[in-house]
Amino acid sequence: MRKKLALALTGVATLFALTACGGGTAAAPSADAKLDPANPTIVKVGASPIPHAQILEFIDEKLAKDAGIDLEITEIDDYQTPNIALSDGTIDANYFQTQAYLDDQVATKGYKFDHGAGVHVEPLTVFSKKYKDAASVEEGAVVVLNNDPVNQIRGMRVLESAGLLADLDDKDSALTVQDDAAKNPKKLKFQEVNSEQVPKFYQEDPTVGLAVVNGNYIIQAKLDANEILAQESPENNPNANFLTWREGEESAGVAKLEELLHSDEVAEYIKTTWTEGSVIPAT
Structure with missing residues (x-):
């Protein structure tokens, strides 16, 4: 399910009380827990509308059901709300940012997040x-x-x-x-x-x-x-966008989404949807 919603900045007071910590690449949460396609696990994800939410919608329509998850996708137009919403628990994960941006957010606002591997690059x-x-x-x-x-x-x-x-x-x-x-x-x-x-x-x-x-x-x-x-050249570009979740997140649903974001099906979808090169799979 995909919806467009301007999320309230509900976590501001809590946000600034957090202590700063690193936001390095972490192994995805364990995907070993059983997921039941007959009773899918809901994963709430905040994302920029295009291409992030569009990629998530492809996963939700084509891959999620058989994998045992059901995505609730919230489109967020700005670059501040997704991390606030993740920090305060409004969403389970977000998909919109790069390593450099996350590092800056962690240093200045004290978020405690982990993240997966790069999914795609959008050259400036x-x-x-x-x-x-x-x-x-x-x-x-x-x-x-x-x-x-x-x-x-x-x-x-x-x-x-x-x-x-x-x-x-x-x-x-x-x-x-x-x-x-x-x-x-x-x-x-x-x-x-x-x-x-x-x-x-x-x-x-x-x-x-x-x-x-x-x-x-x-x-x-x-x-x-x-x-x-x-x-911007896409070659060896360090600015890939990735899935981010709260530090220590053990959700099997988030782990499965991280896995699906790196599937051959998603890479092919990106290549065939943005043929002009405005979005390219991360390598």
């Missing part, structure tokens, strides 16, 4: 309606990009690979390079917004020259592939 992409290539980008062009630190530097690395920024380090941000002539030779002007708002600004604000867009929002906004100026 630079779009432009005004410029056909990096060489034609004018001095002072406006760039709209993600305001969360982890994905922001990741997006700035794509701009760097296109020759629009230079000599970045992992601590850089739009703010630190804004007036740095060496790192920002074209004097790009950065506009920081929530990740889900980047496509809207790109599509509706005529002053925007470039937009760095997360892969799932590229799909949702149906952006034109002909407007791609640069894209």
Whole structure:
């Protein structure tokens, strides 16, 4: 079952009382416990609408029943609610984030989570309606990009690979390079917004020259592939998205979902659904 719901941020008070801890890759919870297809175990999962919830819906329709689980999929549009909902027990697992993002969330908010292996990669992409290539980008062009630190530097690395920024380090941000002539030779002007708002600004604000867009929002906004100026390489990309659950989670249902996410059927579904390469199976 798939539903769209803006989950209440019910766990905020508890959230900040937690102590910080590591969120490293952990072995999935034991899948040895028996699951009964005749009486499936419900697994509540929060996920970004596309591609995450879409992948989960494929599993729910094609694979879950025989595996003895029944997915309750909640679509969540932002990047804060899924971890809050997981921490406070509203959901059993979430599927939307990368290692770098989770590490930052654990360090700043004290979550106690484990996670599985990478399922898919969504390359960050630079779009432009005004410029056909990096060489034609004018001095002072406006760039709209993600305001969360982890994905922001990741997006700035794509701009760097296109020759629009230079000599970045992992601590850089739009703010630190804004007036740095060496790192920002074209004097790009950065506009920081929530990740889900980047496509809207790109599509509706005529002053925007470039937009760095997360892969799932590229799909949702149906952006034109002909407007791609640069894209993150998928080769050896460490930014795979994975399933996350509370630390010490022993649910057989979550373990089975983790197993199904890495099935040949899911990998083939990803390849044949996003043929333009906006979503690719992790390797």
